[in-house]
Each structure stands twice: as structure tokens, then as C-alpha cells.
Amino acid sequence: MPKKRYPEPRMWKIKPPIEYPMEMKYRPILESLVPLDPMSLIRLKRGTPEEEFPSLDQNYTVMGHILTLNMYKRQYDRATDSGVIFSDVIQPGLEDPGQLSGPVSVGCLAGDAQCYILFCDFFDRIIEAYHGYKMTSNQESDFNYDNLKGGDDFDREYVLGCEVRMSRCIEDFSFPVHCCRGERRQLLSLAKKALGQVEEELPGQLHSLEELTEDTLGEALTMETATDVRRRTGVARDWPDARAVWISKEGNLAVWINIDDHLQLVSARTDSNIKKAFESACVHLQKLEAQYRKLRRSFVWKQHLGWVVSSPAEVGTGLKASVQLKLRHLPQHKRLQNILERLRLCMDFTGSSEVYKVSNAHTIGFTEVELMQLLVDGVKLLIVMDRTLEDPEGSIDHLVPAQK
Structure with missing residues (x-):
């Protein structure tokens, strides 16, 4: 009996595929089990990767330094399940390209957790370049605050305040730069339930950003606003819809909701005891x-x-921990930047006379306790250096550490 011939589809220019009766019968079932490529569902009127490649001539971010046309091509036709494409990832760095003499930002934001897997070719290089960290080992976490040595013995003449921030995102939700209003409101609802369950142990109150004032926030905590950068990168879309902050009764602990991440717990103090601030952040997180x-x-x-x-x-x-440090002489020293790099710290002027914010420069490759130890030891050394420079003939060359 001659084999039945099926009409040749026009798309097969060379030779039609061989089809079998049983395969034809079960193909719809088999195809229903194959995950759809999200990109196949997105219809964008885009050009070729060469036509879409952005201009990076005046871009001073890590993204601008790392991104090449070949890398762009590799990511070009990919999309996460929630619809994030590679152009969405790099857009924040195009909106805020940085300055030649200013601090270097990463120049990109993930739209969801899947971005780090789907675009790992890009994100791994960004993380390695920004943090000086090789993506060859697993990250460890350590909340054993008792292992932190020092942090409760800073000189109050130099340390005026401190703060510990820990950010988190929730599984199965897009991140703030990409999430929709419905997702953001669901996240706020979840936060209300979770915070309500710890009310007995930790009394506090939830405030929407519309009703929040500086007086409500208190002296230790700082206000989060829709900054120009947040608006340009898309993080502040629909501001202040579904943005809120929970503040403890004592006023030194806060949980910000739907700002730069889904949650950001902040433990702040107006004294120099960063060890207590770290303990509070670890316990309550x-x-x-x-x-x-x-x-x-x-x-x-x-x-x-x-x-x-x-x-x-x-x-x-x-984790981003910071100390408000009063320095009179060290900020003018020619080796300051090199010293900060060796200590793995960064320093920003606060706008107040001789007061600087010193914080950890990196967040990966070390545990939470190890990062706090780097900050505590580094701040103590900066204080010693500043005191040494009170003498016009004083030198700090012998105090400069090796790379931490």
C-alpha cells in the first residue's frame, strides 16, 4: 500500500519533514507540554541588533563600559516570563549615564529575578566588575551578630550616627522597575499581613507615603522621595501609589515598601553604636x-x-551599612581614594560641615558579619588617620593597609 503523502508546506524550501500518523495524533499533547518562549508572545517592531544598539560614548556606568554589540546580540531575542527584555535591563543606565568624575553606578536594573539567570552573560560580568568578585563560588549568609567585634566603642567625637539597611525582594513578583500597579498593591497587602503578625513583639505603625511627614518619621530615619533618578529609571512610576513605610514605636526601625526593592528594613541610631543597629536589623529581618x-x-x-x-x-x-563620620583632615589627603579602595569602603559628603557618610562599597563575596567587620575596622582606622594628620608634620603612610 503506498504511503500517504501530505501536502508540502511552502515554508519548507528544501525538503519537507517526515511525519508519522501517531506523531500527528499526539503532537498537540506534546506541544502543550513544551514551555513557550516568552519572546514568541511579544510583538515588537524592532530593527536588527545593530540598529537597536545604544550609543554609549558618553556613558560612564559599568554597563556602558562592559556592553558590546556581540553581547547585545546574544541577549537581544530573550525575554523573561514576565516580559522583561534586555533593553529594559539597560535602560536605567541610558537614562542616567553618570559623569566622568562622579561615582560609578552599575547602570542597569533587573526587572525580575529571572533576569539574573536569563541574562547571566551580562549580569555576571557587571557583578564581577563592580564588586571585584569572581562568580566562581557560592554566596554565604551570616546573621550571627555576636560575631561582630567592636562597633559599640566608636569615639563619639567622630561618629555622629549610624544606619544598617537590608533589602529584599519577594519570589514570583516583578521588581519595582518593571512591576505593574496590581503587583505593587499585592506586595503592600502582603507586607501589611506580615507586619501585622509581629505587632505583639514589635509594636509599630504603617504609614502610606501620602500621609508621611518628617515629624512622623523621627530623627533617626530619613525620608524616601521620588528622586529624579527614580523617575527617569521607572522605579518611581505611579508614585506614591502603594508605597508605604512601617515605623517602630521607638522610631529607630523602619520597613520601606515598594521603593527601590520590595522591602528595605532600616535600623538607624543617633548614637555611635552600629553593633546594636546591626543586631536589631538581623533579628527583625x-x-x-x-x-x-x-x-x-x-x-x-x-x-x-x-x-x-x-x-x-x-x-x-x-546590606548597606553606614556611619556618619566627622573628619577634619583626611578628606583633603591625596591618598584617600586609594585607602578607601583598600578598605572596601566608600565615602560621600553629607552636606553638613566636615561630616561624611562612610559605607561598605560591596555587598557580595562576604557575609553580613564580614561586611560589618570591614566597616567597623575601617572607620576606626580612618579616625586614627585623621587624628594623626592633626599634626602638620604627621604622616599616615605607615597606616595605609593592604587590600582587605
């Missing part, structure tokens, strides 16, 4: 995480990245 788990929502964690947040500048621990 773990309590909050436990409540989210009860709600069947986990914080995003990847073994090689640690805690995953929207900016590759803060993956790993999501």
Missing part, C-alpha cells in the same frame, strides 16, 4: 522573613548570588 514564609512567600535567594534584589550593586547580602 529574620522575624519578618518567617512571617512571609508562613504566607507562602519567600525572599529571593540564589546560591551563587545570595539575596537577589533589583540592583546588581546590592546582590549577595542586600
Whole structure:
């Protein structure tokens, strides 16, 4: 019996595929089991990668330094399940290209957690360049604050205040730069439930950003606003819709919701005891995480990245700790930048006379305790150096450390 011939589809210019009756019968079932490529569902009137490649001539971000046309081509036809394409990832760095003499930013933001996997060719290089960290080992986490040596013995003449921030994002939600209003409102609803469960242990009050004032916020905490950078990068879309902050009764602990990340816990003090601030942040963040788990929502964690947040500048621990440090002589020293790099610290002028904010420069490759130890030891050394320079003939060359 001659084989039945099927009409040749026009798309097969060389030779039609061989089709079997049983395959034809079960093909719809088999195809329904194959995950769809999200990019196949997106219809964009785009040109070729060469036509779409951005101009990076005046871009001073890490993204602008690393991105090449070949890398752009490799990412070009990919999309995450929530619809984030590579152009969305690099757009923040095109909107805010930085300055030649200013601090260097990463120049990109992840639209969701899947970005770090789908665009790993790009993100791994960004993380390695920004943090000086090789993506060859797993990230570890350590909230054992008792292991921190010092931090409660700073000289009050120099240290005027301190703060510990820890950022987290929730599984299965897009990150702030990409999420829609509905997602943002769901995240706020989740936060209300989780914070409500810790009310007995930690009394506090939730405030929407519309009703928030500086007086409500208190002396220790600083106000989050829709800055120009947040607006240009898309993080502040629909501001202040579904943005809120929970403030503890004592006024030294806050949980910001839907700002740069889904959650950001801030432990701040008007004294010099950063060890207490770190302890408070560790204890209450773990309590909050436990409540989210009860709600069947986990914080995003990847073994090689640690805690995953929207900016590759803060993956790993999501921790940014800072000390307000009064320095009279060291800021004018020619070796200051080299010293800060060796200590893995960064320093910014606060606008107040002789007061600078000193913080950890990196967030990955070290545990939370190790990053805090770098900050504590580094601040103590900066104070010693500043005192040494009170003498016009004083030299700090013998105090300059090796790379931490």
C-alpha cells in the first residue's frame, strides 16, 4: 500500500519533514507540554541588533563600559516570563549615564529575578566588575551578630550616627522597575499581613507615603522621595501609589515598601553604636522573613548570588551599612581614594560641615558579619588617620593597609 503523502508546506524550501500518523495524533499533547518562549508572545517592531544598539560614548556606568554589540546580540531575542527584555535591563543606565568624575553606578536594573539567570552573560560580568568578585563560588549568609567585634566603642567625637539597611525582594513578583500597579498593591497587602503578625513583639505603625511627614518619621530615619533618578529609571512610576513605610514605636526601625526593592528594613541610631543597629536589623529581618514564609512567600535567594534584589550593586547580602563620620583632615589627603579602595569602603559628603557618610562599597563575596567587620575596622582606622594628620608634620603612610 503506498504511503500517504501530505501536502508540502511552502515554508519548507528544501525538503519537507517526515511525519508519522501517531506523531500527528499526539503532537498537540506534546506541544502543550513544551514551555513557550516568552519572546514568541511579544510583538515588537524592532530593527536588527545593530540598529537597536545604544550609543554609549558618553556613558560612564559599568554597563556602558562592559556592553558590546556581540553581547547585545546574544541577549537581544530573550525575554523573561514576565516580559522583561534586555533593553529594559539597560535602560536605567541610558537614562542616567553618570559623569566622568562622579561615582560609578552599575547602570542597569533587573526587572525580575529571572533576569539574573536569563541574562547571566551580562549580569555576571557587571557583578564581577563592580564588586571585584569572581562568580566562581557560592554566596554565604551570616546573621550571627555576636560575631561582630567592636562597633559599640566608636569615639563619639567622630561618629555622629549610624544606619544598617537590608533589602529584599519577594519570589514570583516583578521588581519595582518593571512591576505593574496590581503587583505593587499585592506586595503592600502582603507586607501589611506580615507586619501585622509581629505587632505583639514589635509594636509599630504603617504609614502610606501620602500621609508621611518628617515629624512622623523621627530623627533617626530619613525620608524616601521620588528622586529624579527614580523617575527617569521607572522605579518611581505611579508614585506614591502603594508605597508605604512601617515605623517602630521607638522610631529607630523602619520597613520601606515598594521603593527601590520590595522591602528595605532600616535600623538607624543617633548614637555611635552600629553593633546594636546591626543586631536589631538581623533579628527583625529574620522575624519578618518567617512571617512571609508562613504566607507562602519567600525572599529571593540564589546560591551563587545570595539575596537577589533589583540592583546588581546590592546582590549577595542586600546590606548597606553606614556611619556618619566627622573628619577634619583626611578628606583633603591625596591618598584617600586609594585607602578607601583598600578598605572596601566608600565615602560621600553629607552636606553638613566636615561630616561624611562612610559605607561598605560591596555587598557580595562576604557575609553580613564580614561586611560589618570591614566597616567597623575601617572607620576606626580612618579616625586614627585623621587624628594623626592633626599634626602638620604627621604622616599616615605607615597606616595605609593592604587590600582587605
